[in-house]
Amino acid sequence: MFIIDSHLDLATNAINYNRNLRLPVMTIRKKERDMHLNDTQDRGNGTVAFPELRSGEVGLVVATIISRFAEKGNPIPSLNLPGWHSPEQAYAGGQAQLAWYKVMEDFGEMVQITGKSKLQKHLDLWNDKTIPDSTKPIGYILSLEGADSIINLSYLEKYYENGLRAIGLSHFGPGRYAAGTQSDGSGINDAGKSLLHEMDKLNMILDLTHLTDKGFFEAVNIYKGTVWASHQNCRSIINGERQFSDDQIKVIIERGGVIGGALDAWMLYPEFKLFPDHNIATDSPKALGINLEKLVDHFDHICQLAGNSLHIGFGSDLDGLYGTEQSPCDLDTIADLQKFNLILSKRGYTKEDIENVFHGNWLRLIINTWKD
Ligand SMILES: [Zn+2]
Numbered sequence: 001m002f003i004i005d006s007h008l009d010l011a012t013n014a015i016n017y018n019r020n021l022r023l024p025v026m027t028i029r030k031k032e033r034d035m036h037l038n039d040t041q042d043r044g045n046g047t048v049a050f051p052e053l054r055s056g057e058v059g060l061v062v063a064t065i066i067s068r069f070a071e072k073g074n075p076i077p078s079l080n081l082p083g084w085h086s087p088e089q090a091y092a093g094g095q096a097q098l099a100w101y102k103v104m105e106d107f108g109e110m111v112q113i114t115g116k117s118k119l120q121k122h123l124d125l126w127n128d129k130t131i132p133d134s135t136k137p138i139g140y141i142l143s144l145e146g147a148d149s150i151i152n153l154s155y156l157e158k159y160y161e162n163g164l165r166a167i168g169l170s171h172f173g174p175g176r177y178a179a180g181t182q183s184d185g186s187g188i189n190d191a192g193k194s195l196l197h198e199m200d201k202l203n204m205i206l207d208l209t210h211l212t213d214k215g216f217f218e219a220v221n222i223y224k225g226t227v228w229a230s231h232q233n234c235r236s237i238i239n240g241e242r243q244f245s246d247d248q249i250k251v252i253i254e255r256g257g258v259i260g261g262a263l264d265a266w267m268l269y270p271e272f273k274l275f276p277d278h279n280i281a282t283d284s285p286k287a288l289g290i291n292l293e294k295l296v297d298h299f300d301h302i303c304q305l306a307g308n309s310l311h312i313g314f315g316s317d318l319d320g321l322y323g324t325e326q327s328p329c330d331l332d333t334i335a336d337l338q339k340f341n342l343i344l345s346k347r348g349y350t351k352e353d354i355e356n357v358f359h360g361n362w363l364r365l366i367i368n369t370w371k372d
Pocket of ligand 1: 210
């Protein structure tokens with residue numbers, strides 16, 4: 001079944017991790033192991049590349065640019081998340097990631113989706129079973145995870161011209177427009193408020209993931225357009241600011257938004273310790289029994305709050321600073337998202353519910369948002 005994944009840091013993996021995603025996952029892993037790379041905990045453990053996206057029918061993704069600003073370097077060393085020393089450098093770093101997406105388009109690996117007509121054409125292609133999936137490009141909606149690299153509002157226009165259609169104002173730590181996860185908990189500053197107004201005019205999608213609680217409620221009050229939470233689980237199951245409270249989830253439901261369930265092991269199951277060491281996740285998902293089904297607990301909770309299955313989808317965040325060492329034990333590559341078909345039906349989801357989760361909810365939101 002066709003899958004939409006609302007959060008993949010593909011360009012970060014290509015440009016910052018130096019992974020050639022045109023190769024199969026196994027080849028990328030072997031290369032990193034043969035080279036004895038150990039700069040991050042997930043070396044040799046990647047799960048996402050174009051061949052596996054295709055074999056898993058993950059034909060449409062929200063693909064990020066991440067290019068952070070941090071005046072003093074790295075605000076959260078344990079997360080291995082450095083930032084550029086000026087917004088200008090951050091913008092240029094973002095353009096490097098964009099350049100990679102554009103080259104992938106040149107080679108037929110990807111196709112950028114910026115409006116309804118392109119979306120329909122792309123869905124028709126993936127629906128055509130006479131054409132092998134292995135030859136089809138992965139559609140991508142370009143999103144910015146953390147708005148630091150928008151030097152000023154004129155650069156928002158440039159990004160929009162580049163195809164940018166969704167923005168999350170913050171990431172980890174302090175941000176130029178809004179505070180993020182593991183920051184001082186402050187909200188959205190004046191520049192952030194101006195940015196939200198401009199995004200509204202451009203009919204962009206506001207990604208609420210990584211906002212602080214204060215910033216979340218400020219943002220939903222200011223922003224009139226479409227909201228989603230691209231990679232987000234429930235605080236009632238995993239305590240902590242990175243997960244959304246029931247009140248936050250209810251706001252997203254009321255706004256017609258969709259919440260993308262993330263597969264990072266610590267966000268699925270409370271006993272998995274977050275980054276116990278700089279480079280090594282010592283807990284084993286297998287030993288703790290963290291499997292794909294754990295995400296269904298989060299899905300169920302949101303469905304109970306909504307009274308339906310219309311507000312959940314996949315926002316896997318696979319290879320978002322973690323690999324198999326911190327993923328559900330029954331996931332080897334992103335192609336295993338297809339296992340949710342059986343898992344969800346065993347948990348009582350109907351065929352229609354499963355279609356909603358796999359693609360229907362994201363499609364409805366996007367089609368309702370875009371005008372052309
Ligand atoms: Zn993230």
